[in-house]
Amino acid sequence: MSAATTTAGSGPLWGVLGEFDSPAALYRAAERVRDAGFERWDTHSPFPVHGLERAMGLKRSRVPIVVLALGLAGAAAGMGLQWWVSTRAYPLVVSGKPFFSWPAFVPIMFECGVLGGAAGAVLGFLGLSRLPQHHHPLFESKRFERVTDDRFFISIEAADPRFDKSGTIQLLERAGAVAVELVEGA
């Protein structure tokens, strides 16, 4: 274990955190961690580093499926509401049109579809990225405060089957980490 390694938080070991000083360093290190076969790990950056999902080997995001499902549900609900109101709840002849004069219902159906899709995008994003999650062991680290400013991190969880304290620290150091920290907490 390197002498420079510090510890943040207290409690059981959660994982290690490697700090990098540029997107390029993070990208290269991510490729190495991916190739080492880790699964419960993540990269952290102040802005989305382009192509990092490839370096990490992430699968395509499933947000679009949620958007499609909720968007169609919203549109169906919009048309359904208008159908029910105009033919069942309050049938009223307006300018001699049939009760279910669907072309007049298209604008509201469309708007409701967009509302559903937008709700799907935000709920899909929050659900898939497990937010809100106000408490996380990483927040114990003082270093990690710079993740939203100008620093780049890789975190590897102790729960990963390939995790081995000194080996993982070494991996991060050899991958170019400028600092490595042990994170404790739950």
Next chain:
Amino acid sequence: MAEAVLHDVDPIDRRPPLILGEPDFHGITEAVARPIEWKPPLGWWIVLGISLSMLALLGVAVAWLFWEGIGVWGNQIPVAWAWDITNFVFWVGIGHAGTLISAVLFLVRQRWRTSINRAAEAMTLFAVACALLFPTIHTGRPWLDYWMMPVPNQMAMWPQFRSPLMWDVFAVSIYGTVSLIFWYVGLIPDLATMRDRAKTPKQAQLYGIFALGWRGSHRQWHHYERAYLLLAGLATPLVLSVHSVVSFDFATSQLPGWHTTIFPPYFVAGAIFSGLAMVITLMSISRVAFKMEHIINLLHFDRMARLILATGSIVGYAYATEFFVAWYSGNLYEFFAFRNRAMGPYAWAYWTMVSCNVVVPQIFWFRKLRVHIPTLFIASIFINIGMWFERFVIIVTSLHRDFMPANWDYFRPTIWDISTLIGSFGLFFTLFTLFVRFLPMVAIAEVKGVLPQAHAIPHETSPSVPYRQEEGARA
């Protein structure tokens, strides 16, 4: 500075730099967080004070309206829609530029949008709030406004969904909601920045609650970017539909001057035109007040001025087409309505509109004027005025002389019409002033992403995977 902006091009992609002065990532955070963390300048207090006084005027005007009724306004038959609906359409239109900048320019990969999209989106939200005010109070008995909503009630009555006015209720309220969602999703990473920089636990808590525990993790960014793209994809047709629906309020009626198929595209172009003018008005002041000239620089103004020129010319073309069709259709009533616009008692309003909306933007054919902030500022004020008059002209000149000469009248606003309009500006500026003080007015994470040092990684390290697979890369 103007020269430097437009001639220093990147040797590789031959585009001028988006952010000046080659700041590092930390420099961006500092520059954007400064106005929030430092004591606000005196000017901020002055602007807030003026805005709040105008807002108080709105309170008085609306209270008197509720107490006394719609009669306090100048609205009379035949001009039953007057300043209130003019203001409504004006404010909805202002909002459109925010969505254009945040969604449409995102989809067409105009990366210069990153410096201004946050403030433009905020402007959208506040403008939509002002817009919603007017139909709400225009109903006369605002405590019955829930009749517009499809809610079960003791009268067993339901809305009439074939009416464009109902479409409007849905379009504008959903537009407001989706704009809020889009704005908030964009804010999450920046709220996390403010949380991590917070000097007091209270600040950290407050920003922290709304940052939702964002950790900048790429597993989060991955979904975030996809969600953002889809929101942009949804907001783009939405914004086009909203002002189209607003134009249906007029176009589906039988009134000469309103009953025309050109309205949807004409309204959308006008909306974007007016909104861009408002963005220029707001940005040319805030960038100086908060020392962000390097982030919101002349390049951004140049691009906005080009869009103003384009949309302004579309609006001018629409004016001409309207007139042509009124004559060419051979419809006497239609042609009378247009002749009355240009030469009748409201000719002054018509020609104010034409000079502000068609003539003024033509100055932006010249690059020197596109990057000259005082010119831009003055032109933007003229365009704001012109676009308000456009709605006034459409509504009032079409109504005041309808089919029956016995009904003809001349609409004059009362002091309460004027107070409500001034008051709505108070609401808008109060919200915007508070926004620039408490939230990052520039999208920090996005601006970092367009800095040169944020790129160039995939090129050097991973040439093996073809570009098309970038998003679908497998483990």
